[in-house]
Amino acid sequence: MADRRGRHRAVLRALLDAHGRTYAEEAGIRLRDTPQPLYQLLVLSVLLSARIRSAAAVGAARELFDAGLRDPRRMAGATWQQRVDALGRGGYRRYDESTSTRLGDGAELILREYGGDLRRLRDAADNDAALRRLLQTVPGLGPTGADIFLREVQRVWPEVAPRLGDKALQGAHRLGLPDDEEELLRLAENADPAALSAALVRAALDKSVADELTGDDLSSG
Template identity: 30%
Template structure:
């Protein structure tokens, strides 16, 4: 298990990277917002910086996002480096928050009204602009807090197979830590075409 500890310590949870406490409702909404930013085809560094920029201006609730309006959201996104998708993301955020408020009242109520993980995922993906990738990013880090059963992502499963890691040995928060680490490892070392050899060699085995 030493290699698992090495992997997880080297690649911590995305929510930990940006200092989000998932045990409180405000933290879960911050993670929801961050997941939307992470879900685009943009670098994780820019998504993290933009998430912190929303925190800098305390635009961290559906109400504050709606009150900020399109122009201010574009400004925040641009300051965070989210220039490539600034206009479309500002529009997407306003639409999602408006629908969230009108249909459920809050993110916590959306969760409370979901009978199981699949229903929760369906509700999330009914928001225009939230697809498979964003819902997976958001839900996997909430396994323990919301006690939900989220399938492991394809990237993590592929990396686990290449590293001979049996994901059946993990559950809850531990599974989340391992999955996040595998995804990060995949994105840094394991994408097809980046390296020809097994990316696990030399990193996890001390070679």
């Protein structure tokens, strides 16, 4: 048992070292509990929730932000074609037209209902389930997108932490780790849960991540 727990810890340490970067960090979002970066994370979550490579979603988010569409007012004020063009430059071509529409509609909803500030959405929810429901009123943000947003935002919204989520648990299973959130957090020894969940999600999405971390040369200490 002790040897197995030691090996699990070694796998998690190696996973975090190699892949423990949040998707927000990868997209260049300096996440803080302020309106603009929270909105940028919401946009990224919409993009990541489609059936498309995460690299394309991250690239498309970067292109949107580089085009100045960093807050809901600018997103809503951009033309549909401007959003399509930015998404295309990021490699988000399969869903670019429908996603452009959703991003415009979502920005208008956030401006209308929350004055452009997602902290007001958070404050309107009195529990985790209500928060997930409100997030899913944003066009293009279903259960998967809400999970992505909450996994990443827990770094600045401690009231929703710690959480790993179902996709992270799938990654843990692929790595031969316990598929229990509390046990994984204990084994990770105070690791940032946002970084841990992102690393485990990468293992779920990319078999090569698991292959590189489950070889016989990993230390059990």
